[in-house]
Amino acid sequence: xxxxxxxxxxxxGSFGSVTKARNKSTNxxxxxxRMKAQFASWDEAMKLREVKSLRKLNHxxxxxxxxxxxxxxxxxxxxxxxDNNLYEIxxxxxxxxxxxxxxxxxxxxxxxxAICHKNGYFHRDLKPENxxxxx
Numbered sequence: 801x802x803x804x805x806x807x808x809x810x811x812x813g814s815f816g817s818v819t820k821a822r823n824k825s826t827n828x829x830x831x832x833x834r835m836k837a838q839f840a841s842w843d844e845a846m847k848l849r850e851v852k853s854l855r856k857l858n859h860x861x862x863x864x865x866x867x868x869x870x871x872x873x874x875x876x877x878x879x880x881x882x883d884n885n886l887y888e889i890x891x892x893x894x895x896x897x898x899x900x901x902x903x904x905x906x907x908x909x910x911x912x913x914a915i916c917h918k919n920g921y922f923h924r925d926l927k928p929e930n931x932x933x934x935x
Contacts, residue, residue, distance in 0.1 A: 835875040861912035887928035
C-alpha cells in the first residue's frame with residue numbers, strides 16, 4: 801500500500817470503504833476499496849466471489865480490477881477510478897441527462913450485465929450507486 805497516496809475518501813458501503821488514491825510512481829488515479837472483513841491468508845482472500853469474478857471479467861463496461869493487496873489481515877482492491885455513479889448524476893445535476901445519454905448509459909449497463917451472465921456471474925447489488933460512469 802506504500803505505493804499509493806490517498807487523495808480523499810469516496811464512499812463507505814456494507815462490505816468496504818473506498819478512497820481515491822494516486823500511484824506514486826505512475827501518477828495514475830485509482831480507487832482503492834478496503835474490505836471491512838479481515839482475511840488471515842491470501843488463499844482465503846482469493847476465494848471471494850468478488851475477486852474471482854473481477855479477475856475473470858475483462859470488458860470495457862465492467863470496472864477494471866488492477867490489483868489485489870493483502871496486508872496485515874486487511875484486503876484491498878485497486879480499481880480504475882471512475883468519476884461518478886448514476887445516483888450522483890441523477891441527484892446532483894441541475895439538468896437531467898438527455899435522452900441519448902440515458903440510452904447510452906442503459907446500453908453500457910446492459911452490456912456489462914450481459915458479460916457477467918455470459919460468464920456465469922450474477923450481480924447481486926445493482927443500484928444507481930454501483931453503476932459507475934466515467935466522464
